[in-house]
Amino acid sequence: MINIMVVADAPLLRSALAMALSCPDDLEVVADVSSVDVTKELLQDLRVDVFIVDLDTLSASVTDAVNVITNLQADPGTVLALTTVAASSAFRHALGCQVRAFLSKECHVDDLLAAVRRVSAGEGFITPEIAVSVMNARTSPLTPRERDVLRLAAEGRSVREIAAALFLTPGTIRTYLSTITHKVGARSRLDAIRIATEANWL
Template sequence: MISVYLAEDQSMLNSALTQLIALEDDLNVVGAAQDGHTAYTDIKRLKPDVAVLDIEMPQLSGLDVAAKLHEQQSATKVIILTTFAQQAYFERAVKAAVSGYLLKDSPSDQLITTIREVVQGMTRFASELVIHMVSAERNPLTEREQSVLEEAAGGGTTQEIANRMHLSDGTVRNYLSAIFSKFGVHSRIDAVRMAEKNKWVDSGRS
């Protein structure tokens, strides 16, 4: 059972999200708050698997809470759920190592899917924000992510890539998931194409 904590200052939306999550057999809402200070205190005490946080809340914003949890190396995965598609907010969320950043106009099933994915170590960001980020000149990939994508460009299963890089299959899958999230794509082919187009990787292919 995945434990979920909700922090949303609008009581109607907070109630709606609670009811939505309660419909899922593998999810359980263990607490909710309408201000950031209460949310932060509760999350430290309850230690939920996932915390879904709004940005604009009294006392502490969702980003403030996320940053504090990151500083304390909390095991709780954070998903930011907001109406704000502002790049500055998104960059703060990335620095706080949030696992998800979704807009409130996203389909409701996307939140449910994201909760399950972040527990498995994946990340999921709104494509509108990711596209803006990766359109900048800087390479968004870490050195290891770049190496994994270059190996992926050469073909082969994740296990074959793992063998070549002396990594586990799960580790390679996690790296690829992180790359897909950064690029806003859902396949290895699309990720390789985007990286090659922006000259972020050298696949060695002609």
């Protein structure tokens, strides 16, 4: 039996994945949670063979979840990352954490089930769709700090809320947002968020 944990921030996706993965006799979903709920305490109470992690979210908590999982696991190869955004910071972070299995979310259910079994057997892979996306990705002009600022802005945070989250002053955040808008060639903050999201820079 392969024990699986599903980590996805979108409730509908999380439920659909859990349902699809519960059908085969050799697979069992022992937990399905959002990325913010992935903690050391949770993982210590469960035996998980394969972690399925959806990387396509603007929340920074997904990178924290990958950190918790890969720091507690002897083999980061137990993680199967799902994405359609191969140039995102979450994707690059997963690569840096030695995650070795990446599956396109445009796959069929049978492909997902096969991928879980491959990961359980210790196999690493990147599906062709993701590989092509990586090769065609535009290089982000944003620094890590600028990306953090814009990601929080994309979550709907105010200037004061972003400043508090990053331990900076509101004036500094306004300067960052102005610089970001200029760098990406946007007309406004909302336009900068749109451009950065479409270019997979967040």
